[in-house]
Amino acid sequence: MEESLTGISPSIKLTFMNQKINLNDISRFDFNLAITFLALWQERSVSRAASRLSLSQSAVSAALARLRSAADDPLFVRTRGAMVPTPRAEAMAEDLANGVDLIRSAFAQQAAFNPLTSTAHFTIGMSDDFQLAIGPVISARIAKEAPNVTIIYRQTNRHRMEAAFEEDDIDCAVVVQPPVRSWLEHKEVAQSGYACLLDAKTCGVHCEISQEKYLELPHLLVSFSGREGIVDEKLKLIGKRRRVQTALTHFAAVPPFLRGQRAITTIPSHAAAAIARQSGLQCLAPPIELGTYTVSLVWRRDRDQQWLRDIVMASIGEALSSRPVG
Incomplete structure:
Protein backbone atom coordinates (compact mmCIF):
# COMPACT_ATOMS: atom_id res chain seq x y z
CA MET A 1 0.00 0.00 0.00
CA GLU A 2 2.82 2.36 0.93
CA GLU A 3 4.47 2.03 -2.49
CA SER A 4 1.24 2.98 -4.29
CA LEU A 5 1.05 6.27 -2.35
CA THR A 6 4.43 7.70 -3.36
CA GLY A 7 4.29 11.50 -3.57
CA ILE A 8 1.19 11.80 -1.32
CA SER A 9 1.57 13.83 1.87
CA PRO A 10 2.11 11.87 5.13
CA SER A 11 -1.24 13.00 6.58
CA ILE A 12 -3.15 11.70 3.54
CA LYS A 13 -1.13 8.47 3.57
CA LEU A 14 -2.09 7.99 7.21
CA THR A 15 -5.77 8.52 6.40
CA PHE A 16 -5.64 5.96 3.59
CA MET A 17 -3.89 3.40 5.76
CA ASN A 18 -6.08 3.92 8.83
CA GLN A 19 -9.33 3.66 6.86
CA LYS A 20 -8.00 0.83 4.65
CA ILE A 21 -9.81 2.25 1.63
CA ASN A 22 -10.01 -0.17 -1.27
CA LEU A 23 -8.85 1.93 -4.22
CA ASN A 24 -9.96 -0.74 -6.67
CA ASP A 25 -13.55 -0.44 -5.41
CA ILE A 26 -13.41 3.37 -5.64
CA SER A 27 -12.07 3.22 -9.20
CA ARG A 28 -15.28 1.47 -10.28
CA PHE A 29 -17.46 4.27 -8.88
CA ASP A 30 -18.47 7.02 -11.30
CA PHE A 31 -17.91 10.29 -9.42
CA ASN A 32 -20.27 12.02 -11.85
CA LEU A 33 -23.02 10.29 -9.89
CA ALA A 34 -22.23 12.54 -6.94
CA ILE A 35 -22.97 15.58 -9.12
CA THR A 36 -26.25 14.02 -10.23
CA PHE A 37 -27.17 13.28 -6.61
CA LEU A 38 -26.56 16.93 -5.59
CA ALA A 39 -28.57 18.23 -8.54
CA LEU A 40 -31.50 16.00 -7.54
CA TRP A 41 -31.07 17.03 -3.91
CA GLN A 42 -31.28 20.70 -4.78
CA GLU A 43 -33.94 20.55 -7.53
CA ARG A 44 -36.13 17.68 -6.21
CA SER A 45 -37.02 16.98 -9.84
CA VAL A 46 -35.53 14.75 -12.51
CA SER A 47 -36.44 17.18 -15.29
CA ARG A 48 -35.02 20.24 -13.50
CA ALA A 49 -31.88 18.33 -12.53
CA ALA A 50 -31.47 17.24 -16.17
CA SER A 51 -31.86 20.84 -17.35
CA ARG A 52 -29.32 22.08 -14.81
CA LEU A 53 -26.78 19.45 -15.82
CA SER A 54 -27.48 19.85 -19.57
CA LEU A 55 -28.44 16.18 -19.75
CA SER A 56 -31.52 14.33 -20.98
CA GLN A 57 -34.10 13.16 -18.46
CA SER A 58 -33.37 9.57 -19.42
CA ALA A 59 -29.67 10.09 -18.61
CA VAL A 60 -30.51 11.49 -15.16
CA SER A 61 -33.00 8.66 -14.56
CA ALA A 62 -30.33 6.14 -15.47
CA ALA A 63 -27.86 7.84 -13.13
CA LEU A 64 -30.46 7.76 -10.33
CA ALA A 65 -30.90 4.03 -10.88
CA ARG A 66 -27.14 3.54 -10.51
CA LEU A 67 -27.12 5.70 -7.37
CA ARG A 68 -29.90 3.59 -5.87
CA SER A 69 -27.96 0.43 -6.64
CA ALA A 70 -24.74 1.80 -5.14
CA ALA A 71 -26.48 3.04 -1.97
CA ASP A 72 -28.89 0.11 -1.76
CA ASP A 73 -31.66 2.64 -1.08
CA PRO A 74 -34.30 4.46 -3.19
CA LEU A 75 -32.69 7.80 -2.17
CA PHE A 76 -35.42 9.94 -3.83
CA VAL A 77 -39.10 8.97 -3.84
CA ARG A 78 -41.70 10.68 -6.04
CA THR A 79 -44.41 12.24 -3.82
CA ARG A 80 -46.94 14.85 -4.91
CA GLY A 81 -44.94 15.81 -7.98
CA ALA A 82 -41.57 16.13 -6.19
CA MET A 83 -38.63 13.83 -5.56
CA VAL A 84 -38.43 13.61 -1.77
CA PRO A 85 -35.13 12.41 -0.26
CA THR A 86 -35.13 9.37 1.97
CA PRO A 87 -33.39 9.40 5.37
CA ARG A 88 -30.42 7.66 3.69
CA ALA A 89 -30.16 10.48 1.12
CA GLU A 90 -30.39 13.09 3.88
CA ALA A 91 -27.51 11.38 5.69
CA MET A 92 -25.42 11.32 2.50
CA ALA A 93 -26.04 14.85 1.25
CA GLU A 94 -23.63 16.82 3.44
CA ASP A 95 -20.73 14.39 2.95
CA LEU A 96 -21.20 14.36 -0.82
CA ALA A 97 -21.43 18.16 -0.99
CA ASN A 98 -18.26 18.51 1.07
CA GLY A 99 -16.49 15.89 -1.02
CA VAL A 100 -17.37 17.55 -4.32
CA ASP A 101 -16.24 20.90 -2.92
CA LEU A 102 -12.90 19.41 -1.85
CA ILE A 103 -12.36 17.89 -5.30
CA ARG A 104 -13.23 21.21 -6.97
CA SER A 105 -10.81 23.05 -4.65
CA ALA A 106 -8.04 20.54 -5.36
CA PHE A 107 -8.27 21.19 -9.10
CA ALA A 108 -8.95 24.92 -8.86
CA GLN A 109 -6.20 27.27 -9.98
CA GLN A 110 -3.92 28.15 -7.11
CA ALA A 111 -4.09 31.73 -5.94
CA ALA A 112 -1.25 33.90 -7.20
CA PHE A 113 1.70 34.17 -4.82
CA ASN A 114 1.69 37.51 -3.01
CA PRO A 115 5.12 38.20 -1.46
CA LEU A 116 3.80 41.05 0.70
CA THR A 117 1.32 38.83 2.54
CA SER A 118 2.90 35.37 2.24
CA THR A 119 4.16 33.56 5.34
CA ALA A 120 5.70 30.71 3.34
CA HIS A 121 8.89 28.86 4.26
CA PHE A 122 11.38 28.21 1.43
CA THR A 123 14.50 26.05 1.62
CA ILE A 124 17.47 26.69 -0.66
CA GLY A 125 20.25 24.14 -1.03
CA MET A 126 23.83 25.36 -1.52
CA SER A 127 27.33 24.69 -0.24
CA ASP A 128 28.72 27.09 2.33
CA ASP A 129 30.85 29.02 -0.17
CA PHE A 130 27.62 30.10 -1.87
CA GLN A 131 25.98 30.70 1.49
CA LEU A 132 28.76 33.14 2.33
CA ALA A 133 28.61 34.98 -0.98
CA ILE A 134 24.96 34.75 -2.08
CA GLY A 135 22.95 33.94 1.04
CA PRO A 136 23.05 37.42 2.60
CA VAL A 137 22.00 39.00 -0.72
CA ILE A 138 19.06 36.60 -1.07
CA SER A 139 17.93 37.22 2.51
CA ALA A 140 18.19 40.99 2.12
CA ARG A 141 16.08 40.93 -1.06
CA ILE A 142 13.45 38.69 0.51
CA ALA A 143 13.30 40.80 3.69
CA LYS A 144 12.49 43.79 1.46
CA GLU A 145 10.03 42.12 -0.93
CA ALA A 146 8.43 39.50 1.35
CA PRO A 147 8.89 40.53 5.00
CA ASN A 148 6.99 37.54 6.43
CA VAL A 149 8.65 34.82 4.33
CA THR A 150 11.21 32.55 6.02
CA ILE A 151 14.29 31.32 4.15
CA ILE A 152 16.20 28.21 5.23
CA TYR A 153 19.65 27.44 3.82
CA ARG A 154 20.50 23.74 3.75
CA GLN A 155 24.04 22.50 3.16
CA THR A 156 23.86 20.84 -0.26
CA ASN A 157 26.32 20.07 -3.03
CA ARG A 158 25.97 18.27 -6.35
CA HIS A 159 26.48 14.91 -4.65
CA ARG A 160 23.64 15.41 -2.15
CA MET A 161 21.30 17.58 -4.20
CA GLU A 162 19.30 14.87 -5.98
CA ALA A 163 18.40 13.08 -2.73
CA ALA A 164 17.40 16.41 -1.16
CA PHE A 165 15.00 17.09 -4.04
CA GLU A 166 13.59 13.56 -3.89
CA GLU A 167 12.87 13.97 -0.17
CA ASP A 168 11.36 17.44 -0.70
CA ASP A 169 13.99 18.94 1.62
CA ILE A 170 14.78 21.84 -0.73
CA ASP A 171 12.83 24.05 -3.14
CA CYS A 172 15.80 24.96 -5.35
CA ALA A 173 19.57 24.58 -5.31
CA VAL A 174 22.64 26.56 -6.36
CA VAL A 175 25.29 24.11 -7.55
CA VAL A 176 28.13 23.45 -9.95
CA GLN A 177 27.75 20.64 -12.53
CA PRO A 178 24.13 19.68 -11.78
CA PRO A 179 23.06 16.14 -12.71
CA VAL A 180 20.80 15.87 -15.75
CA ARG A 181 17.47 14.34 -14.72
CA SER A 182 14.14 14.39 -16.55
CA TRP A 183 12.31 15.61 -13.44
CA LEU A 184 14.76 18.45 -12.73
CA GLU A 185 15.23 21.79 -14.51
CA HIS A 186 18.38 23.85 -14.35
CA LYS A 187 19.59 27.18 -15.69
CA GLU A 188 23.16 28.41 -15.96
CA VAL A 189 23.17 31.75 -14.17
CA ALA A 190 26.78 32.84 -13.56
CA GLN A 191 30.47 32.11 -13.92
CA SER A 192 32.94 31.87 -11.05
CA GLY A 193 36.61 31.06 -10.63
CA ALA A 285 44.77 36.29 -8.29
CA PRO A 286 46.41 32.82 -8.19
CA PRO A 287 49.78 32.53 -9.98
CA ILE A 288 48.60 29.42 -11.87
CA GLU A 289 45.76 29.10 -14.38
CA LEU A 290 42.77 27.45 -12.66
CA GLY A 291 40.03 28.36 -15.13
CA THR A 292 36.39 29.13 -14.44
CA TYR A 293 33.19 27.14 -13.95
CA THR A 294 29.46 27.61 -14.39
CA VAL A 295 27.05 28.17 -11.51
CA SER A 296 23.54 26.77 -12.04
CA LEU A 297 20.17 27.11 -10.37
CA VAL A 298 18.25 23.80 -10.15
CA TRP A 299 14.61 23.09 -9.30
CA ARG A 300 11.95 20.41 -9.72
CA ARG A 301 9.79 20.52 -12.85
CA ASP A 302 6.64 19.97 -10.80
CA ARG A 303 7.18 23.00 -8.55
CA ASP A 304 5.92 26.45 -9.58
CA GLN A 305 8.04 28.87 -7.55
CA GLN A 306 9.02 31.42 -10.16
CA TRP A 307 9.17 34.26 -7.63
CA LEU A 308 11.76 32.43 -5.52
CA ARG A 309 13.82 31.52 -8.58
CA ASP A 310 13.79 35.14 -9.78
CA ILE A 311 15.02 36.30 -6.36
CA VAL A 312 17.83 33.74 -6.30
CA MET A 313 18.94 34.43 -9.89
CA ALA A 314 19.00 38.19 -9.31
CA SER A 315 20.97 37.69 -6.09
CA ILE A 316 23.50 35.45 -7.81
CA GLY A 317 23.95 38.07 -10.53
CA GLU A 318 24.52 40.79 -7.94
CA ALA A 319 26.85 38.75 -5.72
CA LEU A 320 29.01 37.18 -8.45
CA SER A 321 29.13 39.98 -11.02
CA SER A 322 31.88 41.92 -9.28
CA ARG A 323 34.53 40.20 -7.18
CA PRO A 324 37.52 42.53 -6.84
CA VAL A 325 40.83 40.73 -6.45
CA GLY A 326 43.84 42.52 -5.06
Whole structure:
Protein backbone atom coordinates (compact mmCIF):
# COMPACT_ATOMS: atom_id res chain seq x y z
CA MET A 1 0.00 0.00 0.00
CA GLU A 2 2.82 2.36 0.93
CA GLU A 3 4.47 2.03 -2.49
CA SER A 4 1.24 2.98 -4.29
CA LEU A 5 1.05 6.27 -2.35
CA THR A 6 4.43 7.70 -3.36
CA GLY A 7 4.29 11.50 -3.57
CA ILE A 8 1.19 11.80 -1.32
CA SER A 9 1.57 13.83 1.87
CA PRO A 10 2.11 11.87 5.13
CA SER A 11 -1.24 13.00 6.58
CA ILE A 12 -3.15 11.70 3.54
CA LYS A 13 -1.13 8.47 3.57
CA LEU A 14 -2.09 7.99 7.21
CA THR A 15 -5.77 8.52 6.40
CA PHE A 16 -5.64 5.96 3.59
CA MET A 17 -3.89 3.40 5.76
CA ASN A 18 -6.08 3.92 8.83
CA GLN A 19 -9.33 3.66 6.86
CA LYS A 20 -8.00 0.83 4.65
CA ILE A 21 -9.81 2.25 1.63
CA ASN A 22 -10.01 -0.17 -1.27
CA LEU A 23 -8.85 1.93 -4.22
CA ASN A 24 -9.96 -0.74 -6.67
CA ASP A 25 -13.55 -0.44 -5.41
CA ILE A 26 -13.41 3.37 -5.64
CA SER A 27 -12.07 3.22 -9.20
CA ARG A 28 -15.28 1.47 -10.28
CA PHE A 29 -17.46 4.27 -8.88
CA ASP A 30 -18.47 7.02 -11.30
CA PHE A 31 -17.91 10.29 -9.42
CA ASN A 32 -20.27 12.02 -11.85
CA LEU A 33 -23.02 10.29 -9.89
CA ALA A 34 -22.23 12.54 -6.94
CA ILE A 35 -22.97 15.58 -9.12
CA THR A 36 -26.25 14.02 -10.23
CA PHE A 37 -27.17 13.28 -6.61
CA LEU A 38 -26.56 16.93 -5.59
CA ALA A 39 -28.57 18.23 -8.54
CA LEU A 40 -31.50 16.00 -7.54
CA TRP A 41 -31.07 17.03 -3.91
CA GLN A 42 -31.28 20.70 -4.78
CA GLU A 43 -33.94 20.55 -7.53
CA ARG A 44 -36.13 17.68 -6.21
CA SER A 45 -37.02 16.98 -9.84
CA VAL A 46 -35.53 14.75 -12.51
CA SER A 47 -36.44 17.18 -15.29
CA ARG A 48 -35.02 20.24 -13.50
CA ALA A 49 -31.88 18.33 -12.53
CA ALA A 50 -31.47 17.24 -16.17
CA SER A 51 -31.86 20.84 -17.35
CA ARG A 52 -29.32 22.08 -14.81
CA LEU A 53 -26.78 19.45 -15.82
CA SER A 54 -27.48 19.85 -19.57
CA LEU A 55 -28.44 16.18 -19.75
CA SER A 56 -31.52 14.33 -20.98
CA GLN A 57 -34.10 13.16 -18.46
CA SER A 58 -33.37 9.57 -19.42
CA ALA A 59 -29.67 10.09 -18.61
CA VAL A 60 -30.51 11.49 -15.16
CA SER A 61 -33.00 8.66 -14.56
CA ALA A 62 -30.33 6.14 -15.47
CA ALA A 63 -27.86 7.84 -13.13
CA LEU A 64 -30.46 7.76 -10.33
CA ALA A 65 -30.90 4.03 -10.88
CA ARG A 66 -27.14 3.54 -10.51
CA LEU A 67 -27.12 5.70 -7.37
CA ARG A 68 -29.90 3.59 -5.87
CA SER A 69 -27.96 0.43 -6.64
CA ALA A 70 -24.74 1.80 -5.14
CA ALA A 71 -26.48 3.04 -1.97
CA ASP A 72 -28.89 0.11 -1.76
CA ASP A 73 -31.66 2.64 -1.08
CA PRO A 74 -34.30 4.46 -3.19
CA LEU A 75 -32.69 7.80 -2.17
CA PHE A 76 -35.42 9.94 -3.83
CA VAL A 77 -39.10 8.97 -3.84
CA ARG A 78 -41.70 10.68 -6.04
CA THR A 79 -44.41 12.24 -3.82
CA ARG A 80 -46.94 14.85 -4.91
CA GLY A 81 -44.94 15.81 -7.98
CA ALA A 82 -41.57 16.13 -6.19
CA MET A 83 -38.63 13.83 -5.56
CA VAL A 84 -38.43 13.61 -1.77
CA PRO A 85 -35.13 12.41 -0.26
CA THR A 86 -35.13 9.37 1.97
CA PRO A 87 -33.39 9.40 5.37
CA ARG A 88 -30.42 7.66 3.69
CA ALA A 89 -30.16 10.48 1.12
CA GLU A 90 -30.39 13.09 3.88
CA ALA A 91 -27.51 11.38 5.69
CA MET A 92 -25.42 11.32 2.50
CA ALA A 93 -26.04 14.85 1.25
CA GLU A 94 -23.63 16.82 3.44
CA ASP A 95 -20.73 14.39 2.95
CA LEU A 96 -21.20 14.36 -0.82
CA ALA A 97 -21.43 18.16 -0.99
CA ASN A 98 -18.26 18.51 1.07
CA GLY A 99 -16.49 15.89 -1.02
CA VAL A 100 -17.37 17.55 -4.32
CA ASP A 101 -16.24 20.90 -2.92
CA LEU A 102 -12.90 19.41 -1.85
CA ILE A 103 -12.36 17.89 -5.30
CA ARG A 104 -13.23 21.21 -6.97
CA SER A 105 -10.81 23.05 -4.65
CA ALA A 106 -8.04 20.54 -5.36
CA PHE A 107 -8.27 21.19 -9.10
CA ALA A 108 -8.95 24.92 -8.86
CA GLN A 109 -6.20 27.27 -9.98
CA GLN A 110 -3.92 28.15 -7.11
CA ALA A 111 -4.09 31.73 -5.94
CA ALA A 112 -1.25 33.90 -7.20
CA PHE A 113 1.70 34.17 -4.82
CA ASN A 114 1.69 37.51 -3.01
CA PRO A 115 5.12 38.20 -1.46
CA LEU A 116 3.80 41.05 0.70
CA THR A 117 1.32 38.83 2.54
CA SER A 118 2.90 35.37 2.24
CA THR A 119 4.16 33.56 5.34
CA ALA A 120 5.70 30.71 3.34
CA HIS A 121 8.89 28.86 4.26
CA PHE A 122 11.38 28.21 1.43
CA THR A 123 14.50 26.05 1.62
CA ILE A 124 17.47 26.69 -0.66
CA GLY A 125 20.25 24.14 -1.03
CA MET A 126 23.83 25.36 -1.52
CA SER A 127 27.33 24.69 -0.24
CA ASP A 128 28.72 27.09 2.33
CA ASP A 129 30.85 29.02 -0.17
CA PHE A 130 27.62 30.10 -1.87
CA GLN A 131 25.98 30.70 1.49
CA LEU A 132 28.76 33.14 2.33
CA ALA A 133 28.61 34.98 -0.98
CA ILE A 134 24.96 34.75 -2.08
CA GLY A 135 22.95 33.94 1.04
CA PRO A 136 23.05 37.42 2.60
CA VAL A 137 22.00 39.00 -0.72
CA ILE A 138 19.06 36.60 -1.07
CA SER A 139 17.93 37.22 2.51
CA ALA A 140 18.19 40.99 2.12
CA ARG A 141 16.08 40.93 -1.06
CA ILE A 142 13.45 38.69 0.51
CA ALA A 143 13.30 40.80 3.69
CA LYS A 144 12.49 43.79 1.46
CA GLU A 145 10.03 42.12 -0.93
CA ALA A 146 8.43 39.50 1.35
CA PRO A 147 8.89 40.53 5.00
CA ASN A 148 6.99 37.54 6.43
CA VAL A 149 8.65 34.82 4.33
CA THR A 150 11.21 32.55 6.02
CA ILE A 151 14.29 31.32 4.15
CA ILE A 152 16.20 28.21 5.23
CA TYR A 153 19.65 27.44 3.82
CA ARG A 154 20.50 23.74 3.75
CA GLN A 155 24.04 22.50 3.16
CA THR A 156 23.86 20.84 -0.26
CA ASN A 157 26.32 20.07 -3.03
CA ARG A 158 25.97 18.27 -6.35
CA HIS A 159 26.48 14.91 -4.65
CA ARG A 160 23.64 15.41 -2.15
CA MET A 161 21.30 17.58 -4.20
CA GLU A 162 19.30 14.87 -5.98
CA ALA A 163 18.40 13.08 -2.73
CA ALA A 164 17.40 16.41 -1.16
CA PHE A 165 15.00 17.09 -4.04
CA GLU A 166 13.59 13.56 -3.89
CA GLU A 167 12.87 13.97 -0.17
CA ASP A 168 11.36 17.44 -0.70
CA ASP A 169 13.99 18.94 1.62
CA ILE A 170 14.78 21.84 -0.73
CA ASP A 171 12.83 24.05 -3.14
CA CYS A 172 15.80 24.96 -5.35
CA ALA A 173 19.57 24.58 -5.31
CA VAL A 174 22.64 26.56 -6.36
CA VAL A 175 25.29 24.11 -7.55
CA VAL A 176 28.13 23.45 -9.95
CA GLN A 177 27.75 20.64 -12.53
CA PRO A 178 24.13 19.68 -11.78
CA PRO A 179 23.06 16.14 -12.71
CA VAL A 180 20.80 15.87 -15.75
CA ARG A 181 17.47 14.34 -14.72
CA SER A 182 14.14 14.39 -16.55
CA TRP A 183 12.31 15.61 -13.44
CA LEU A 184 14.76 18.45 -12.73
CA GLU A 185 15.23 21.79 -14.51
CA HIS A 186 18.38 23.85 -14.35
CA LYS A 187 19.59 27.18 -15.69
CA GLU A 188 23.16 28.41 -15.96
CA VAL A 189 23.17 31.75 -14.17
CA ALA A 190 26.78 32.84 -13.56
CA GLN A 191 30.47 32.11 -13.92
CA SER A 192 32.94 31.87 -11.05
CA GLY A 193 36.61 31.06 -10.63
CA TYR A 194 39.30 30.94 -7.97
CA ALA A 195 41.23 33.41 -5.83
CA CYS A 196 43.92 33.30 -3.17
CA LEU A 197 43.24 34.53 0.35
CA LEU A 198 45.94 35.42 2.87
CA ASP A 199 47.13 37.83 5.54
CA ALA A 200 49.18 39.95 3.12
CA LYS A 201 51.23 41.78 5.79
CA THR A 202 52.22 38.62 7.66
CA CYS A 203 53.07 36.83 4.41
CA GLY A 204 55.04 39.77 2.99
CA VAL A 205 52.85 39.95 -0.12
CA HIS A 206 51.37 43.06 -1.73
CA CYS A 207 49.37 43.37 -4.96
CA GLU A 208 50.28 40.04 -6.52
CA ILE A 209 51.96 36.78 -5.59
CA SER A 210 54.64 34.97 -7.57
CA GLN A 211 54.45 31.25 -8.20
CA GLU A 212 57.64 30.83 -6.17
CA LYS A 213 56.16 32.61 -3.15
CA TYR A 214 52.89 30.75 -3.61
CA LEU A 215 54.62 27.37 -3.38
CA GLU A 216 56.83 28.48 -0.51
CA LEU A 217 53.88 29.32 1.77
CA PRO A 218 52.05 26.60 3.72
CA HIS A 219 48.60 26.02 2.22
CA LEU A 220 45.17 25.76 3.78
CA LEU A 221 42.99 23.30 1.82
CA VAL A 222 39.21 23.57 1.89
CA SER A 223 37.79 20.43 0.31
CA PHE A 224 34.82 18.08 0.69
CA SER A 225 37.25 15.14 0.74
CA GLY A 226 39.82 16.98 2.86
CA ARG A 227 42.63 15.61 0.70
CA GLU A 228 43.18 17.25 -2.69
CA GLY A 229 41.67 20.02 -4.76
CA ILE A 230 41.90 21.63 -8.18
CA VAL A 231 45.16 23.38 -7.23
CA ASP A 232 46.91 20.02 -6.73
CA GLU A 233 45.57 18.76 -10.05
CA LYS A 234 46.87 21.82 -11.95
CA LEU A 235 50.24 21.79 -10.18
CA LYS A 236 50.78 18.15 -11.15
CA LEU A 237 50.38 19.15 -14.81
CA ILE A 238 53.37 21.48 -14.53
CA GLY A 239 55.41 19.19 -12.30
CA LYS A 240 54.94 21.22 -9.11
CA ARG A 241 53.60 20.49 -5.63
CA ARG A 242 52.40 22.56 -2.71
CA ARG A 243 52.59 21.79 1.00
CA VAL A 244 49.16 21.50 2.57
CA GLN A 245 49.54 22.29 6.25
CA THR A 246 45.85 22.26 7.25
CA ALA A 247 42.71 20.86 5.62
CA LEU A 248 39.17 22.04 6.36
CA THR A 249 35.74 21.12 5.03
CA HIS A 250 33.97 24.48 5.61
CA PHE A 251 34.84 27.87 4.12
CA ALA A 252 33.43 29.82 7.06
CA ALA A 253 36.22 28.43 9.27
CA VAL A 254 39.01 29.92 7.11
CA PRO A 255 39.71 33.38 8.71
CA PRO A 256 41.15 32.22 12.08
CA PHE A 257 43.55 29.91 10.26
CA LEU A 258 44.96 32.76 8.13
CA ARG A 259 44.92 35.91 10.28
CA GLY A 260 48.43 36.50 11.62
CA GLN A 261 49.70 33.33 9.96
CA ARG A 262 52.12 32.66 7.14
CA ALA A 263 49.64 30.62 5.16
CA ILE A 264 47.53 30.89 2.03
CA THR A 265 44.38 29.30 0.68
CA THR A 266 42.95 29.07 -2.83
CA ILE A 267 39.15 28.91 -2.87
CA PRO A 268 36.22 29.93 -5.10
CA SER A 269 36.59 33.63 -5.83
CA HIS A 270 33.05 34.50 -4.65
CA ALA A 271 33.80 32.96 -1.24
CA ALA A 272 37.23 34.60 -1.08
CA ALA A 273 35.72 38.03 -1.76
CA ALA A 274 33.01 37.53 0.87
CA ILE A 275 35.52 36.39 3.50
CA ALA A 276 37.92 39.23 2.64
CA ARG A 277 35.20 41.85 3.18
CA GLN A 278 34.48 40.51 6.65
CA SER A 279 37.95 39.52 7.87
CA GLY A 280 40.48 42.03 6.54
CA LEU A 281 42.32 39.28 4.65
CA GLN A 282 43.42 40.04 1.09
CA CYS A 283 42.24 38.51 -2.18
CA LEU A 284 44.83 37.93 -4.89
CA ALA A 285 44.77 36.29 -8.29
CA PRO A 286 46.41 32.82 -8.19
CA PRO A 287 49.78 32.53 -9.98
CA ILE A 288 48.60 29.42 -11.87
CA GLU A 289 45.76 29.10 -14.38
CA LEU A 290 42.77 27.45 -12.66
CA GLY A 291 40.03 28.36 -15.13
CA THR A 292 36.39 29.13 -14.44
CA TYR A 293 33.19 27.14 -13.95
CA THR A 294 29.46 27.61 -14.39
CA VAL A 295 27.05 28.17 -11.51
CA SER A 296 23.54 26.77 -12.04
CA LEU A 297 20.17 27.11 -10.37
CA VAL A 298 18.25 23.80 -10.15
CA TRP A 299 14.61 23.09 -9.30
CA ARG A 300 11.95 20.41 -9.72
CA ARG A 301 9.79 20.52 -12.85
CA ASP A 302 6.64 19.97 -10.80
CA ARG A 303 7.18 23.00 -8.55
CA ASP A 304 5.92 26.45 -9.58
CA GLN A 305 8.04 28.87 -7.55
CA GLN A 306 9.02 31.42 -10.16
CA TRP A 307 9.17 34.26 -7.63
CA LEU A 308 11.76 32.43 -5.52
CA ARG A 309 13.82 31.52 -8.58
CA ASP A 310 13.79 35.14 -9.78
CA ILE A 311 15.02 36.30 -6.36
CA VAL A 312 17.83 33.74 -6.30
CA MET A 313 18.94 34.43 -9.89
CA ALA A 314 19.00 38.19 -9.31
CA SER A 315 20.97 37.69 -6.09
CA ILE A 316 23.50 35.45 -7.81
CA GLY A 317 23.95 38.07 -10.53
CA GLU A 318 24.52 40.79 -7.94
CA ALA A 319 26.85 38.75 -5.72
CA LEU A 320 29.01 37.18 -8.45
CA SER A 321 29.13 39.98 -11.02
CA SER A 322 31.88 41.92 -9.28
CA ARG A 323 34.53 40.20 -7.18
CA PRO A 324 37.52 42.53 -6.84
CA VAL A 325 40.83 40.73 -6.45
CA GLY A 326 43.84 42.52 -5.06
